Amino acid sequence: MRIHTIEERLHALGAKDCHIQRILRAWVRAQPLDAGPRAAEHALPLAVRKDLPALADTLQALTTLRSQHPGEDGSARLLVGLNDGQTVESVLLPRDGLCVSTQVGCAVGCVFCMTGRDGLIRQVGSAEIVAQVVLARQQRHVKKVVFMGMGEPVHNLDNVLQAIDVLGSLGDIGHKNLVFSTVGDYRVFERLPQGRVKPALALSLHTTNAALREKLLPRAPRIDPAELVELAEAYARSTGYPIQYQWTLLEGINDSEEELDAIVRLLKGKYAIMNMIPYNTNEGLEFRRPAPERAAEIARSLHRRGILTKLRNSAGQDIDGGCGQLRARESLGKIRVLQRGAPIQDQSEHSKV
Numbered sequence: 001m002r003i004h005t006i007e008e009r010l011h012a013l014g015a016k017d018c019h020i021q022r023i024l025r026a027w028v029r030a031q032p033l034d035a036g037p038r039a040a041e042h043a044l045p046l047a048v049r050k051d052l053p054a055l056a057d058t059l060q061a062l063t064t065l066r067s068q069h070p071g072e073d074g075s076a077r078l079l080v081g082l083n084d085g086q087t088v089e090s091v092l093l094p095r096d097g098l099c100v101s102t103q104v105g106c107a108v109g110c111v112f113c114m115t116g117r118d119g120l121i122r123q124v125g126s127a128e129i130v131a132q133v134v135l136a137r138q139q140r141h142v143k144k145v146v147f148m149g150m151g152e153p154v155h156n157l158d159n160v161l162q163a164i165d166v167l168g169s170l171g172d173i174g175h176k177n178l179v180f181s182t183v184g185d186y187r188v189f190e191r192l193p194q195g196r197v198k199p200a201l202a203l204s205l206h207t208t209n210a211a212l213r214e215k216l217l218p219r220a221p222r223i224d225p226a227e228l229v230e231l232a233e234a235y236a237r238s239t240g241y242p243i244q245y246q247w248t249l250l251e252g253i254n255d256s257e258e259e260l261d262a263i264v265r266l267l268k269g270k271y272a273i274m275n276m277i278p279y280n281t282n283e284g285l286e287f288r289r290p291a292p293e294r295a296a297e298i299a300r301s302l303h304r305r306g307i308l309t310k311l312r313n314s315a316g317q318d319i320d321g322g323c324g325q326l327r328a329r330e331s332l333g334k335i336r337v338l339q340r341g342a343p344i345q346d347q348s349e350h351s352k353v
C-alpha cells in the first residue's frame with residue numbers, strides 16, 4: 001500500500017490536508033490516530049473520526065512481527081510479514097536505529113547476498129516502509145532509519161522517497177538520520193537533491209575495480225567507481241553530510257593491498273566515511289570473511305593513510321549483503337513463526353544474526 005492511498009481515503013471522507021498531516025503524524029509516531037490537539041478548531045470531520053478505527057486496523061495489518069532474533073550488540077533482526085503473506089526483514093539497531101527493507105527480493109543480484117538470489121518478487125509500498133518504522137516504534141524508540149535492508153531503494157524510488165518525506169517531515173527523524181543506501185544509479189543523483197527531505201547517502205562500493213564490480217554486482221548500473229565517487233561527493237558537499245561508503249570484505253577478492261592503494265587514490269580528501277564490513281557467512285554461499293586481524297589491519301592501514309575508516313560488524317548498523325537470511329530460513333522451515341501479538345525472542349538463531 002502507498003501513502004497516497006491513505007491520503008485519498010481520507011480526502012474522500014472530507015479530510016483537509018491539515019487533518020491528513022495530523023493523522024499521518026500520529027501514525028508514524030506510533031500514537032493513536034486521533035492524537036493531537038483537542039481544541040474545537042483542530043477537530044477532525046465526523047466522517048473521518050468514524051473511519052479512524054477501521055483505518056487503524058488497516059494500518060496495523062500492513063506489517064506483522066513473525067519472529068525476532070536478538071544480536072549480542074543490542075541489535076535484533078525482525079522477520080516482518082506483509083499483508084499478502086510476503087516477508088521482509090527489518091533490523092533494530094543499537095542507539096535507536098532501524099534498518100528497513102524496500103523490496104521483497106532484489107534485482108541487483110549481488111553474488112554474496114541471499115536476498116539477491118531470489119530476484120525481485122515485489123515492491124514494498126511507501127506505507128509498508130513506514131509501517132516497518134511504526135512496528136519498531138511499538139517496541140522502542142527509533143531516531144534513525146537506514147534503507148539498507150532487502151532491496152535496492154533506487155528500483156522502488158517513488159515509494160522510498162515518499163516514505164523518506166513522511167519520516168523526515170512528520171516522523172520526528174532528522175534528515176541526516178535517514179540513510180538512503182544504494183549500489184549507485186544516476187537517478188539517485190537527480191532525484192535526491194530535489195526532495196524537501198534530503199537523506200544521507202550510503203554507497204555500496206565493494207571494489208574500486210570496474211570489471212570486478214560488474215562480477216560482484218552483476219545488474220548494478222555500469223558506472224565507473226571513479227565517476228560514482230565524483231557524483232556522490234557533489235551530493236555530500238551540497239547536503240553537508242558525508243557519504244558512507246560500504247565495503248563488504250571478502251577474503252581473497254577485495255582485501256588486497258592493490259585495492260587498498262586504489263581506495264586511497266579514490267577517496268583521499270573526499271567528504272566520506274569508509275565502512276569496512278567483514279562478510280557475514282551465508283548458508284549456501286562460498287564467500288569467506290578475512291581473519292579478524294587482517295580486517296583490523298586493513299582498517300588501520302586506511303586510517304593511517306588519511307581515509308576515515310570504520311570496521312563494522314554486520315550484525316550491527318551496517319548490515320548490507322547479509323540480509324535475506326531470515327526470509328530464506330523461514331521458507332526452509334527453520335524458523336518458528338510467532339503467533340500475532342506474541343512477540344518473543346527466538347534465541348536459537350542468535351549466533352547467526
Ligand code: SF4
Pocket residue numbers: 106107108109110113114115116117149150151152183320321323
Ligand atoms: S546486497 Fe543489497 S543491492 Fe545487492 S542483491 Fe542484496 S539487497 Fe540487492
